[in-house]
Amino acid sequence: EALVAFNTMQEVGSLPTIETYNSLIAMFGRGGLYREAQAIVSHMNESEIQRNEDSFNGLIESFTQNGKYENALTTYMEMQRARCTPNERSLEAILNVYCSAGLVEESKEQFLAIKESGVMPSVISYCQLVSVYAKNE
Structure with missing residues (x-):
């Protein structure tokens, strides 16, 4: 339904914003549809919308x-090459x-990079680190 709305939006001459594209990428990603998320990124590139x-x-x-x-x-x-600064997420x-x-x-190393960036690692980050140690002991 979201993709139909997206296509209709373009048909009536309304240009999608970065927020529109990001919503679609997130939606497809959460649904396990990484190929569709990639297609949205390709569409962004064709439309000369710079990713954030x-x-x-x-x-x-x-x-x-x-x-x-x-x-x-x-x-x-690619994110780093595009000079897009990685955030906590x-x-x-x-x-x-x-x-x-x-x-x-x-x-x-990544956990330490998170701490060195000044970001306080989340509980999830600690759990992930404990889990990877436990699985590989």
Whole structure:
């Protein structure tokens, strides 16, 4: 339904905003539809809409949820190349990638990077770190 509304919006001449695109990326990501989220990003690029933190974070989270860890890390690197500063959500999303992939050292390094950035790690971050240690002992 959201995609139909998006298409109708364009048909009547109303241009989508960055918020519209980000909402679609997040919606598809939460639904496990990472390919559709990627298609929205491609549409953004074609429309010359510059991605922001929410755009990148939504795609990273979508890839992670679907076990596409390499894609998530590639998107994170794209975020940095685009001079889009990772925020708390970005940093914790990458921690989730490493923990979900069972990469203990990378998880530990990312957790330290979160702390060094001045962000207070969330309870979820601590739980992820404990979990990756427990699974790999």
